[in-house]
Amino acid sequence: MTKFSLSIKITRLFIINLVVFFSLNLVSFAELEYPSYTGKKITDISGKFDSNYLSNLESQVASYDYEMRIVFISTEGKVNLAFYAPKLFEMWKMNEDSVLVVIDPYKNKFGYAIGKEVRKKIKEKKVIEDNNKISENTDKVIDYDNLVNAIDKKFLSPKADSKKEDKKKNNDTNSEASNTYKYSNSNSNSKKNNLDFVDYGKLKKYALFIILLGVIIGGAAYVINKKNKEKKQLELKTNYTFDADIQIQDINTLIEKIDNDILKMNKYIGSTKKELKDHILKLIENNKKAKSFIDKITQKLEELEIEDIYELKELLDDGNMNISILKQIHQDSLDYRKDFKMIQDGYQMSISDIRVNIESCKNLLEETKMLFPFPLLKCSEKINDMEIFISNHNLFEKNDPLDFKEKMQTTHKKMVILKKELSIIPHLYKQLQEDIPLNISSYLDESLFDSTSKNKIKNKVNDYRNNALISLSDGDLQETEELINKIFKSFEVKNSSPVEDIF
Numbered sequence: 078m079t080k081f082s083l084s085i086k087i088t089r090l091f092i093i094n095l096v097v098f099f100s101l102n103l104v105s106f107a108e109l110e111y112p113s114y115t116g117k118k119i120t121d122i123s124g125k126f127d128s129n130y131l132s133n134l135e136s137q138v139a140s141y142d143y144e145m146r147i148v149f150i151s152t153e154g155k156v157n158l159a160f161y162a163p164k165l166f167e168m169w170k171m172n173e174d175s176v177l178v179v180i181d182p183y184k185n186k187f188g189y190a191i192g193k194e195v196r197k198k199i200k201e202k203k204v205i206e207d208n209n210k211i212s213e214n215t216d217k218v219i220d221y222d223n224l225v226n227a228i229d230k231k232f233l234s235p236k237a238d239s240k241k242e243d244k245k246k247n248n249d250t251n252s253e254a255s256n257t258y259k260y261s262n263s264n265s266n267s268k269k270n271n272l273d274f275v276d277y278g279k280l281k282k283y284a285l286f287i288i289l290l291g292v293i294i295g296g297a298a299y300v301i302n303k304k305n306k307e308k309k310q311l312e313l314k315t316n317y318t319f320d321a322d323i324q325i326q327d328i329n330t331l332i333e334k335i336d337n338d339i340l341k342m343n344k345y346i347g348s349t350k351k352e353l354k355d356h357i358l359k360l361i362e363n364n365k366k367a368k369s370f371i372d373k374i375t376q377k378l379e380e381l382e383i384e385d386i387y388e389l390k391e392l393l394d395d396g397n398m399n400i401s402i403l404k405q406i407h408q409d410s411l412d413y414r415k416d417f418k419m420i421q422d423g424y425q426m427s428i429s430d431i432r433v434n435i436e437s438c439k440n441l442l443e444e445t446k447m448l449f450p451f452p453l454l455k456c457s458e459k460i461n462d463m464e465i466f467i468s469n470h471n472l473f474e475k476n477d478p479l480d481f482k483e484k485m486q487t488t489h490k491k492m493v494i495l496k497k498e499l500s501i502i503p504h505l506y507k508q509l510q511e512d513i514p515l516n517i518s519s520y521l522d523e524s525l526f527d528s529t530s531k532n533k534i535k536n537k538v539n540d541y542r543n544n545a546l547i548s549l550s551d552g553d554l555q556e557t558e559e560l561i562n563k564i565f566k567s568f569e570v571k572n573s574s575p576v577e578d579i580f
Contacts (some may be wrong), residue, residue, distance in 0.1 A: 088479060093464060109160045110122065110150075111164070111165055112148065112150075114169045115212060117135065118134075118135055118139065118146050118147065119131050119135045119138065119147050119149075119150040120146070120147070120149070121148075122150050123149040123150050123151045123181070123182055123183065124146070124151070125151075125182040126149065126182070127244040133148060134224065134225060137225040138225055141225075141229060143174050143176065143195065143558070144171065144174065144175035144176070145176050145223070145225070145229075146169075146171070146175070146176070146177050146178070147178050147180065147228075147460060148165065148177070148178070148179045148180070149178075149179075149181075151183055153183075154184055156181075157188070158179050158186055158188025159188040160186055160188070161179055161189045162179040162189050163179070163190040165177060165179060165190070172192060173194040173195070173294050174195060175191075175192045175195065176189065176190075176191050176195055177190045177191075178228055178230065179302065180219065181220070184202055185219055194392040197381060198474075202438070212562060225297065229551050237310075249577055257456060271401070275283065313386050314386045314389075317389045318378060318381070318389075320393055321374055321377075321378055321389065321392070321396075323395060324374070324397070324400070325371060325374065327400055328367050328370065328399060328400060328403065329371065331367065331400065331407060332364060332371075332403075333405075334361055334407050335363070335367070335407060336364065338406075338410035339357065339361060339364070340361050341414065342356070342357045342360065342410065342413075342452045343357065344476060345477060346476045346477050347476070347477035347480075348477060348479040348480045349417065349476070349478050349479045349480065350513065353413060356406075356409060356410070359406055360406055360410065363402055363403060363406055366399065367403055370399055373392065374389075374392050377389055377392060377447070379546070383436075414549060417476075417479075419519035420479070420481065420482050421478055421481070424482060425483045427485060427489070428467060428470060429461065430491070431467055431492065432467060432487075434469070434492050434496075435460060436463060436579045437496070438460055438463075438492065438495050438496060438499065440455065440544075441499045442456055442460065443500055445502050445503075449502065450550070451502070451549065451553035452550060452551065453502075453551065454551075455552030455553045456498065456552035457496060458493060458501060458550075460484060460495070462491070463491060466484060466488055467488075496578075498552070498554045501550065502552075502554070503548055505554070505561075506546075506549060508561065509542055509545055509546050509561070510546075513538070513540070513542055513561070517535065517538050521534065538564050540561050541561075541563050541564045542560075542564060544560050544561035545557045545561055545564070548560060
């Protein structure tokens with residue numbers, strides 16, 4: 078650090094201290110109460126002392142041949158009494174042959190002012206070396222028991238001869254009350270009576286200059302502080318404006334992505350569109366809010382003043398929240414589409430397997446037709462439905478993945494059932510053509526029914542059997558099973574055949 082820069086720092090520190098010092102004192106003068114003069118020599122607005130003590134002081138002060146006034150106040154440490162006392166001296170318009178002492182008994186501090194005649198007497202007797210210095214006593218201990226005597230010794234003003242005896246009596250009285258009003262330290266006797274008094278003449282001479290200097294320095298500090306504040310605000314404005322421009326770009330980018338999400342989501346149909354209904358509404362709502370925010374912050378930037386930078390900061394906070402919401406709902410859109418793509422990819426692999434199984438079903442159907450004189454139209458219709466779905470799978474896959482998934486699962490189940498039906502047709506045919514007729518004939522032969530009842534039962538069973546053969550030839554195996562169960566129930570024979578196991 079250079080000597081020049083060091084001197085600048087010291088000068089700045091000195092100026093700041095001066096400004097603080099004079100500002101505090103000026104504020105204190107403005108806030109402190111200046112009591113009106115009531116004609117009494119002793120004024121107590123501190124509330125510290127009782128009436129006996131104050132009356133005692135009043136009688137002591139009256140014994141001197143010059144005017145002495147004492148004021149007790151409470152400053153709470155916020156007032157410089159060295160300035161307060163001369164101000165009160167002037168307000169009370171005290172004469173040139175008088176002394177005013179202002180004491181804060183709670184802080185044990187005091188200030189004073191003296192008239193010109195008293196100052197001349199002090200100089201003539203050469204009692205003090207320098208009594209022109211403005212100061213506030215911070216080191217001396219005040220002896221409240223001998224207060225008037227201490228003030229008198231400071232000025233060494235002779236008492237009137239006729240009043241010497243009265244003063245002696247007053248001092249004796251004061252000694253008797255010393256136990257009540259003793260505030261001094263017994264080890265500080267050498268300091269008790271050393272009261273420093275202000276030279277009011279010099280204070281009056283330089284007070285205006287000092288105050289004016291403080292005002293000038295304070296004004297300079299205010300101007301410098303204001304410029305620094307404006308510079309800081311300008312920097313903030315620049316930074317916030319830059320952040321706002323970046324934020325606008327980010328939100329516009331997200332708005333484009335949301336618009337694209339809405340477009341793609343609206344292409345879905347059926348079950349998928351129903352599943353996405355709430356999410357699509359959420360996309361539309363937040364997209365409108367984002368566009369409205371862009372208009373608002375753009376207008377604010379066009380009209381932005383220094384005083385509005387904190388309003389812009391609040392808008393930026395709202396913008397960050399909008400960005401967070403837009404990012405989340407865009408990510409949700411991506412997740413939805415990702416899930417649908419996984420559905421498409423997963424079942425796309427099953428398409429080829431379904432085609433192979435369809436061909437297997439068709440071959441099995443042809444083989445069954447060759448073995449049995451059945452058209453099996455129901456089975457052919459099921460195979461045709463599966464072929465139609467496979468040929469149109471792209472429509473479901475692209476626009477309705479959820480419905481596509483459901484149809485794929487249903488087709489797979491139909492194929493399993495169809496293969497099972499084709500595999501049991503030979504068994505059902507054998508049961509209807511061979512097992513049931515033989516079992517019925519054997520049962521009727523062994524029964525005790527008459528011939529009429531036997532014929533009736535036989536005709537009923539044959540009707541069921543013929544209908545079952547017709548259903549079987551169509552490939553309607555469910556109806557075939559129901560008819561077979563009716564056959565056994567018609568002559569009350571428990572069905573022990575494998576039909577129950579098959580269905």
